[in-house]
Amino acid sequence: MKAYFQNIFEAVRSILIGMKVTWRHLFTKPVTLQYPHEKLDYPERTRGMLFCKIEDCIGCLQCARACPVNCIYIDAPKAPKEVDLGVTSDGTKKRLYVTQFDIDMTLCCYCGLCTEPCPTECLIMTEAYEYTVYDRSDLLLRFAKKGVSY
Amino acid sequence: MLETADLLKEGIKEELKSDEMLLNMGPQHPSTHGVLRLVLRTDGEVVKEAVPHIGYLHRCFEKHAENVTYPQVIPYTDRMDYVGSMNNALGYVIAVEKLMGIKVPERAEYIRVIVAELNRIASHLLAFGTYGLDIGAFTPFMHAFRDREKILDLFEEASGARLLYNYPRIGGVAKDVPPGWLEKTRAFIDYFKPKIKEYNDLLTFNKIFIERTANVGVLPLDLAISYGVTGPNLRGSGMKWDLRRNDPYSIYDRFEFDIPVGTGEMGTVGDCWDRYWVRIREMGESIKIIRQALDQIPAGEVMAPEGLKAIKPPKGEVYVRTETPRGELGYYLISDGSQQPYRLKVRSPCFTAMSVFHEIARGGMIADMVAIVGSLDIVLGEIDR
Numbered sequence: 001m002k003a004y005f006q007n008i009f010e011a012v013r014s015i016l017i018g019m020k021v022t023w024r025h026l027f028t029k030p031v032t033l034q035y036p037h038e039k040l041d042y043p044e045r046t047r048g049m050l051f052c053k054i055e056d057c058i059g060c061l062q063c064a065r066a067c068p069v070n071c072i073y074i075d076a077p078k079a080p081k082e083v084d085l086g087v088t089s090d091g092t093k094k095r096l097y098v099t100q101f102d103i104d105m106t107l108c109c110y111c112g113l114c115t116e117p118c119p120t121e122c123l124i125m126t127e128a129y130e131y132t133v134y135d136r137s138d139l140l141l142r143f144a145k146k147g148v149s150y
Numbered sequence: 151m152l153e154t155a156d157l158l159k160e161g162i163k164e165e166l167k168s169d170e171m172l173l174n175m176g177p178q179h180p181s182t183h184g185v186l187r188l189v190l191r192t193d194g195e196v197v198k199e200a201v202p203h204i205g206y207l208h209r210c211f212e213k214h215a216e217n218v219t220y221p222q223v224i225p226y227t228d229r230m231d232y233v234g235s236m237n238n239a240l241g242y243v244i245a246v247e248k249l250m251g252i253k254v255p256e257r258a259e260y261i262r263v264i265v266a267e268l269n270r271i272a273s274h275l276l277a278f279g280t281y282g283l284d285i286g287a288f289t290p291f292m293h294a295f296r297d298r299e300k301i302l303d304l305f306e307e308a309s310g311a312r313l314l315y316n317y318p319r320i321g322g323v324a325k326d327v328p329p330g331w332l333e334k335t336r337a338f339i340d341y342f343k344p345k346i347k348e349y350n351d352l353l354t355f356n357k358i359f360i361e362r363t364a365n366v367g368v369l370p371l372d373l374a375i376s377y378g379v380t381g382p383n384l385r386g387s388g389m390k391w392d393l394r395r396n397d398p399y400s401i402y403d404r405f406e407f408d409i410p411v412g413t414g415e416m417g418t419v420g421d422c423w424d425r426y427w428v429r430i431r432e433m434g435e436s437i438k439i440i441r442q443a444l445d446q447i448p449a450g451e452v453m454a455p456e457g458l459k460a461i462k463p464p465k466g467e468v469y470v471r472t473e474t475p476r477g478e479l480g481y482y483l484i485s486d487g488s489q490q491p492y493r494l495k496v497r498s499p500c501f502t503a504m505s506v507f508h509e510i511a512r513g514g515m516i517a518d519m520v521a522i523v524g525s526l527d528i529v530l531g532e533i534d535r
Contacts, residue, residue, distance in 0.1 A: 011357040018352045022289060031296050045310035045325070068222035111225035111316045112324075125310070 042127045047112045049128040050103050052143040056088040056122035059096035063114035063123050071107035072114060075100035088120045098144050105131070105139040161201035162191055169193060175519060177206050183280065183523065184530025186504075192516060200511040200519065202504055204533050211535035215494040220246055220461040221320060223491065228314040230496070231532040233276050234475045236262075236269035236305075238532075239318045241472035244399055245481040246320045248470055249463040252456045258322035259401045260447040264335060265308065265317060266400075267436040267443075271342070272301040273475035274429045274436075277527040281426060282353050284524040285362050290353040297345055300338055307331055321457020336444050339437045346434055354430060363426060364417030367510045367522035371420065377506040380499050381477020382432060383526055386412035386425030393473035405442045407435045422525035429527070462489055476500050476527060496535060500528040 033040065042048075059076030076096040079085055085094035115123050133139055166172065176187040185206035191199040211230060215223045227242045228235040240262055247254060254262075279294030302312045308327045309317035317324050353359050369379070371387045384391055392409045394402040410431035412424030463485040471480040477499025486492040503526045511522055 007357070014355055014357045018289070018356055021293075021348050021351050031299075043307040043310075044328070045308070046306060047310040066222070068218050068225055109225055110311065110314070111228075112310060113222065113225070113316070116324075 042129075046127045046129075047110050047125040049105065049126050049131055050108065050114070050141065051124055051126045051128075052101055052103070052141075053122040053124075054098065054101055054143040054145075056090070056120045057098050057101060057143075058088060058092055058094050058120055059098040059101075060119060062117040062119070066113045066117050068111060068113065069107050069109050071104040073100060073102040073104070074098065088122070090120055092120050101143040103141045103143070105141060106136060161189060161203070162199060166191065167193075170198065173516070177203075183528055184533075186523070186528070186530050186533075188519065188523075190516065190519065195515050195517075197511055197514050197516060197519060200508050202507055204501075204504065204530065207530045207534040209535065212494055212496065215491050217490065219489045220463070220491065223494065224319065225314065225316050228316055229531065230498075230535055231474060231476060231479075231500070231529045232313060233529060234269050234273040235313065235315050236265045236317060237273075237472065237474035238479065239316070240266050240400070241470060241474070241479050241481050243318045243320050244472065245468055245470035245483045246461065246463060249466060249468045249483060249485055250320075250456060250461070252321050252454050254322055254454055255451040256448050257326070257450045258452040258454075260443050261308075261323050261327060261452065262318055263400060263402065263405075264332075264440055264443050264447075265305065265315075265323075267439045268301050268304060268335070270436045270475045271433050272298045274433050275301075277429055277475075277524075278349060278353070278426070281524040281527075282359070284520045285359060287353055287356070287359065290349060293345070293349065293352060297342060300341075304331065304335060304338060307334075319453070319457060320461050321455075322451070322453035326452045332444055332447065335440065339440050339444075343434070343437055346430065349430065354427065360416050360423060363422035363521055363525065365421050366417075366518050367422045367514065367525060368418045369420040369425075369506060369510050373506065373509060374420070377509075378502045379477070379506050380502065381473070381475070382428045383425055383477065383503050383506075385410065386428045386525075387420035388412050388414075388424075393471060393478055397471065399470070399472055402439075404446070405439045407438045410435065422521050425525045425527075460489060462487070471497070474499060476529065476532070477503065479532075498532045498535065500526075500530075500532045504528050504533055 059074060061074055061076070064072040064074050076098050079095060079097055087093050112125055115125055162172065170191055170193050173190040173192050174187065175190060177185040187203040187206065189201045189203065190197050211226055214226055223242060224239050227238045231238050275294040275298040279291040282290035305315055306312050308331055309315040309324065369383065369387050371389055374384050374387045388411050390409050390411050393399065395409055410428050412419055412428055414424060416423045465485055465487045467484040469480060469482045471478050478497070479499055480497030482495040483491055484493040507522065507526065511519055514522065
């Protein structure tokens with residue numbers, strides 16, 4: 001009988017201790033954000049959607065080799081000797097036509113390994129994280145434009 | 151009524167008596183922490199037999215690892231135990247470094263310890279929050295996730311991702327921590343320390359919570375050892391065994407910290423409450439380690455020169471075990487001298503914790519199953535891999 005009331009007393013007491021914590025938090029600022037209207041600032045290293053500045057790409061295939069899920073498809077035939085493809089923004093001479101530079105973002109695992117070996121730093125991970133699309137094929141990013149040789 | 155053949159398929163050994171019933175719990179159940187299916191043979195409210203079915207999250211990790219290069223395995227290790235990714239990758243990179251004989255720069259070692267311990271806190275916070283949720287207390291969950299979010303913010307600043315970091319690399323870490331990160335980490339642990347008392351007020355010493363967890367799912371020490379249970383589950387049964395102390399890897403031998411063990415304060419040694427209480431106290435110990443690491447961290451490089459070249463370990467094999475938030479995670483790595491692992495076997499702490507489940511669940515109530523699964527703190531991503 002005594003243990004029964006002791007139990008009830010203990011339960012009420014410990015609940016009140018817990019409620020004290022809750023009560024204290026009633027007067028603090030909310031920690032949540034009203035998401036679509038307010039957004040967090042993302043740090044510099046955030047790994048979001050991939051982006052390739054195709055003008056700087058030299059078609060070296062290092063990113064495609066580094067990808068653990070093989071979601072980067074590059075086709076880069078060699079340019080003839082007499083054709084001058086120009087240089088990238090950091091001065092590297094381009095020797096290959098980059099006719100295809102596709103990234104399948106549905107396969108991408110956002111590990112960022114592809115961005116590390118890029119010699120001209122043209123492949124980067126942007127801060128973009130909202131990219132819902134209606135069609136799955138819209139997530140196949142085609143960076144090399146048709147009919148334009150880089 | 152199920153036929154005997156069907157029962158055998160479900161793992162139930164004997165035929166059902168007329169007043170018994172098979173109950174399916176999972177695979178999609180909020181308290182199974184992933185996709186775990188439990189087949190329970192129940193007599194009224196009492197569970198006579200519990201058979202866990204795993205494999206719903208199998209992604210062929212070990213086979214995948216044989217087909218990618220050494221650095222490419224790291225993103226896959228992140229996806230095993232997705233709430234303790236830093237610790238998973240840490241074990242793997244230490245294995246490869248041991249195979250290649252790489253000396254990791256001091257600063258990288260300290261950064262690794264800091265992020266691994268922060269990740270341990272984050273993982274234990276998730277265990278604490280969702281355990282309350284399983285038992286029926288919603289408020290602690292919000293508190294736990296508020297603080298876990300702060301850790302994830304720190305990780306995002308350092309590595310770029312909130313959950314699957316790919317941060318520890320073979321030979322060091324991916325990048326040095328950004329300027330001001332160490333001060334932010336110190337501010338976080340100063341903020342976090344008093345919060346543990348708050349959690350205790352909210353949940354740990356709540357009478358209803360104690361009634362639900364004390365003397366439930368008792369895991370005796372001899373049973374735990376014979377099944378190879380490790381981590382907080384083993385320590386909850388009263389064994390002082392922590393690889394950070396007993397078989398130090400990285401630079402854990404330089405830090406002072408205690409190893410909390412279950413003492414049966416509220417009931418029997420090795421019950422759900424003991425396992426839970428070990429985790430709460432471990433968060434305090436992690437804070438101690440982080441504080442010491444922040445005091446000692448030197449300046450310098452974060453990547454060994456060998457890590458920047460193509461990773462090509464010599465022929466040989468290595469076994470490395472590390473203490474993740476869930477216990478002893480072992481990597482058995484065989485190299486044939488090429489750029490891809492010949493074989494990578496993972497010894498998962500959650501799998502052993504799950505394999506002891508049918509022993510400690512027998513004779514419990516149906517509602518206790520939720521408490522037991524929660525207290526073992528399993529992550530199905532690691533069991534199935």
